[in-house]
Amino acid sequence: MSLNVNPEIVSIFSLWGGVLALKILAMSLLTARQRFRKQVFANPEDTSLASKKSKVVFDDPDVERVRRAHLNDLENVVPWFIVTSLWIGTDPSTWLASLLIRTFVITRIIHTIVYAIVPFPQPARGLSFGVGFLTTGYMAVSTILHYSS
Known part of the structure; x- marks a missing residue:
C-alpha cells in the first residue's frame, strides 16, 4: 500500500490546525483574564500578582466555565x-478535506464563544460540539475502512 498525501490538503490542514492551536493557547489567556477579573487564584503565591483582595478559590463559576471549555477543547x-x-493519507478529495477541516475548526x-465567552442557551453549545464530534468520527471511520481493506 502506498501513501498518497495531497500537498494542497496538507496545506489546508496546516493552516487550520495552526488556527486551532492558537485558539487553544488563547484559552489559557482567557482563564487568566477571568482569574484576574474575579481576583481568584488556584495557588496562594499567585495572589501576590493582584490586589490585596485576591484569594485562593477553587470553585469560582466563571473561572470553572472557562476551564471546562478548555478541557473540552483538549478532549x-x-x-x-x-x-x-x-485521514489525509487516505487520499480524500480536496473539497471534502477542506470542508471537514474548516468545519471542525x-x-x-x-x-x-457560546460556552466560555458569551454563554448562550442550549442547543448552541451542543450543536457546535456535535458537528465537530461527527466530523472527527466520520474521518476516523473512513480511515479505519480505508486501511482495513
Whole structure:
C-alpha cells in the first residue's frame, strides 16, 4: 500500500490546525483574564500578582466555565489532530478535506464563544460540539475502512 498525501490538503490542514492551536493557547489567556477579573487564584503565591483582595478559590463559576471549555477543547482537538493526520493519507478529495477541516475548526471556535465567552442557551453549545464530534468520527471511520481493506 502506498501513501498518497495531497500537498494542497496538507496545506489546508496546516493552516487550520495552526488556527486551532492558537485558539487553544488563547484559552489559557482567557482563564487568566477571568482569574484576574474575579481576583481568584488556584495557588496562594499567585495572589501576590493582584490586589490585596485576591484569594485562593477553587470553585469560582466563571473561572470553572472557562476551564471546562478548555478541557473540552483538549478532549476533542487532540483526537482530531491525530485522526486528521491519518485521514489525509487516505487520499480524500480536496473539497471534502477542506470542508471537514474548516468545519471542525469553526465549530470549536463557536463552541468556545457560546460556552466560555458569551454563554448562550442550549442547543448552541451542543450543536457546535456535535458537528465537530461527527466530523472527527466520520474521518476516523473512513480511515479505519480505508486501511482495513
